[in-house]
Amino acid sequence: MTLSALTAQATRQDNFATQVLSQLKQDILSGFYNPGEKLRMARLKERYNVGVSPLREALSQLLVEQLVVVENQRGFKVHPTSQAELQDIYQTRAAIEALCVGQAIDLGDDAWEASILAAAHQLKKSAPLLDDTLQNSQQWEKLHHNFHTVICLGCQSPALMQVRLGLYEKASRYRNLWLKQHMVDNAVFDANFKEHDELVETLLKRDKEKAVSMIKSHLLAPYVLLKDSQF
Amino acid sequence: MTLSALTAQATRQDNFATQVLSQLKQDILSGFYNPGEKLRMARLKERYNVGVSPLREALSQLLVEQLVVVENQRGFKVHPTSQAELQDIYQTRAAIEALCVGQAIDLGDDAWEASILAAAHQLKKSAPLLDDTLQNSQQWEKLHHNFHTVICLGCQSPALMQVRLGLYEKASRYRNLWLKQHMVDNAVFDANFKEHDELVETLLKRDKEKAVSMIKSHLLAPYVLLKDSQF
DNA sequence: CCCAGTAATAATGTCGACATTTTTGTGTAA
DNA sequence: TTACACAAAAATGTCGACATTATTACTGGG
Numbered sequence: 001m002t003l004s005a006l007t008a009q010a011t012r013q014d015n016f017a018t019q020v021l022s023q024l025k026q027d028i029l030s031g032f033y034n035p036g037e038k039l040r041m042a043r044l045k046e047r048y049n050v051g052v053s054p055l056r057e058a059l060s061q062l063l064v065e066q067l068v069v070v071e072n073q074r075g076f077k078v079h080p081t082s083q084a085e086l087q088d089i090y091q092t093r094a095a096i097e098a099l100c101v102g103q104a105i106d107l108g109d110d111a112w113e114a115s116i117l118a119a120a121h122q123l124k125k126s127a128p129l130l131d132d133t134l135q136n137s138q139q140w141e142k143l144h145h146n147f148h149t150v151i152c153l154g155c156q157s158p159a160l161m162q163v164r165l166g167l168y169e170k171a172s173r174y175r176n177l178w179l180k181q182h183m184v185d186n187a188v189f190d191a192n193f194k195e196h197d198e199l200v201e202t203l204l205k206r207d208k209e210k211a212v213s214m215i216k217s218h219l220l221a222p223y224v225l226l227k228d229s230q231f
Numbered sequence: 232m233t234l235s236a237l238t239a240q241a242t243r244q245d246n247f248a249t250q251v252l253s254q255l256k257q258d259i260l261s262g263f264y265n266p267g268e269k270l271r272m273a274r275l276k277e278r279y280n281v282g283v284s285p286l287r288e289a290l291s292q293l294l295v296e297q298l299v300v301v302e303n304q305r306g307f308k309v310h311p312t313s314q315a316e317l318q319d320i321y322q323t324r325a326a327i328e329a330l331c332v333g334q335a336i337d338l339g340d341d342a343w344e345a346s347i348l349a350a351a352h353q354l355k356k357s358a359p360l361l362d363d364t365l366q367n368s369q370q371w372e373k374l375h376h377n378f379h380t381v382i383c384l385g386c387q388s389p390a391l392m393q394v395r396l397g398l399y400e401k402a403s404r405y406r407n408l409w410l411k412q413h414m415v416d417n418a419v420f421d422a423n424f425k426e427h428d429e430l431v432e433t434l435l436k437r438d439k440e441k442a443v444s445m446i447k448s449h450l451l452a453p454y455v456l457l458k459d460s461q462f
Numbered sequence: 463c464c465c466a467g468t469a470a471t472a473a474t475g476t477c478g479a480c481a482t483t484t485t486t487g488t489g490t491a492a
Numbered sequence: 493t494t495a496c497a498c499a500a501a502a503a504t505g506t507c508g509a510c511a512t513t514a515t516t517a518c519t520g521g522g
Contacts, residue, residue: 015303017287053284057288060248065295088389157323160326167390
C-alpha cells in the first residue's frame with residue numbers, strides 16, 4: 001500500500017479508488033479499451049497495481065457515468081457504442097451547452113467577459129503549433145475545451161456545468177475512437193478558427209439568439225463527420 | 232450471503248451493492264439521514280446487513296450522483312444542503328424539463344399523445360385519495376412524476392431523460408426534508424389540478440411556447456415555498 | 463462430423479483481518 | 493480553569509481468501 005502509493009506519486013489526500021478512477025476513465029475515453037471490451041479483474045489489477053476493492057469502487061462510479069456496464073456475476077465491460085447514442089450525446093450536448101450560453105449571456109458580468117478574452121487569447125496563441133505533435137494537439141484540445149468551459153461558466157449553475165462535463169466526456173470518447181480509427185489528430189475538427197473570434201464578438205455584444213445558434217452548429221460540426229462512421 | 236440474499240427477497244440478478252444502492256438512496260432522498268450526517272460503516276453494515284465492500288460500492292455511486300460526499304480517511308457523509316444548491320437544482324430542473332417538453336412537442340407522435348392522456352387519467356383518478364394516508368400521498372406523487380416523465384419521454388433522448396431524473400431526485404430530497412420539517416404531506420404542493428388539464432391541452436395543441444412556459448412555472452411553484460426555509 | 467452433457471477451469475462477489483489514520487479521552491502544567 | 497501533550501479507542505481503506513457462478517474443454521453418443 002505505502003509502496004505503490006508512493007511510486008505512483010499519489011497525493012496522500014486521494015485514496016486508491018480515486019486514483020484508479022481517473023486512470024481508468026482516461027483509458028476508456030482515450031480509446032485504450034475498445035467499446036464492449038471485457039474488463040477482467042486480473043488484468044486491471046495488474047495494470048493499475050491495486051486490489052479488487054478500489055477497482056470495483058472506481059468501476060461503480062464509471063457505471064453511473066455510463067462509461068462501463070455491468071452484468072451480475074459476469075463482471076464489467078466498457079460501455080458499448082452505437083450510432084443512436086452518438087447522435088443522442090452530440091445533440092443533447094449541443095442543446096445543453098446552448099442553454100448554458102443563453103443563461104451566461106443573461107447573467108455574465110465583467111469578469112466573465114474578461115475570462116473569455118483570456119481563454120480565447122491562450123487558444124489563439126497555441127494554434128500555430130497545431131500541426132505538430134500529438135501532445136500539442138491534445139494541449140490545444142485542452143485549451144479549446146477550456147475556452148468553451150469559461151463561456152459556459154457564466155451561467156452560474158454548478159448543476160448545468162456538471163451535466164455539460166459529462167456529455168463532453170462521452171462525446172470525446174467517440175471523437176477519440178474516430179481519430180484512432182482514421183489515424184488523424186484533432187486538427188481535423190478545428191479548422192474553424194474564425195468561428196471562435198466571431199463567437200467571442202457575439203457573446204460580448206450579448207446577442208443571445210445568434211450566440212446560441214452558433215454554439216449549436218459549432219458543437220454539431222464534428223458530429224457531421226462522425227455520424228457516418230462505423231463504431 | 233445466501234441467507235440475507237434470500238431474506239431480503241432479492242432477485243438473484245442483483246448483487247448486494249445494487250440492492251444497498253437503492254435502499255441507501257431511498258433513505259437519503261426520504262430524509263431518513265440528515266444533510267451532512269456522518270455515515271459510519273458500522274451502522275450501515277448493521278442496517279443493511281452487508282459487509283463494507285458492497286457498501287463502499289454503493290456509496291461510490293451516490294458520490295457521483297452527489298448524494299453523498301467523501302473525505303479521504305474520514306469516511307462518507309450525506310451531501311449537505313444549502314440555499315444555493317436548492318436554487319440551482321430547482322432552476323436547472325425547470326430549464327432541463329422545459330427543454331424536454333420543447334423537443335417532445337417537436338418529435339412526439341400519436342403514441343406519445345396517447346400515453347399522456349393515459350397518465351393524466353390515472354393521476355386524476357387517484358386525486359380524491361389525496362387527503363388520506365401517507366402511503367396514498369406517496370402513490371399520488373409517483374403518478375404525478377410518471378405523468379411528467381411520460382410527457383418528457385417524447386423528446387426521445389435517453390441522455391436528457393437521465394439528466395432530468397437525477398435532478399428530480401435531488402429536488403425530491405429537498406422537498407421531503409421540507410415536508411418532514413413542516414409535518415405536512417405532498418398535497419401542499421399539488422393544489423394545481425387544473426394546471427395538469429391545461430398542460431395536456433396545450434401539449435396536444437403543440438403550442439410549444441406556452442407549454443414550455445407552463446412547465447417552468449409548474450416546476451418552480453414548490454421552490455417558491457421552499458426557498459425561504461431553513462435547511 | 464456434430465451436438466449434448468459433464469468435468470475442469472476461470473472469474474466474480476463477498477467477507478474477515480490488518481495496517482494506517484483520525485478521533486476521543488485523560489492527565490499534567492501554567 | 494484552560495491549554496497542551498500524549499495515550500487509548502474507533503473508524504477507515506486495502507488486501508487476501510473463500511464460496512458461488514459463469515465459461516471453457518472434453519468426452520461420449522447420435
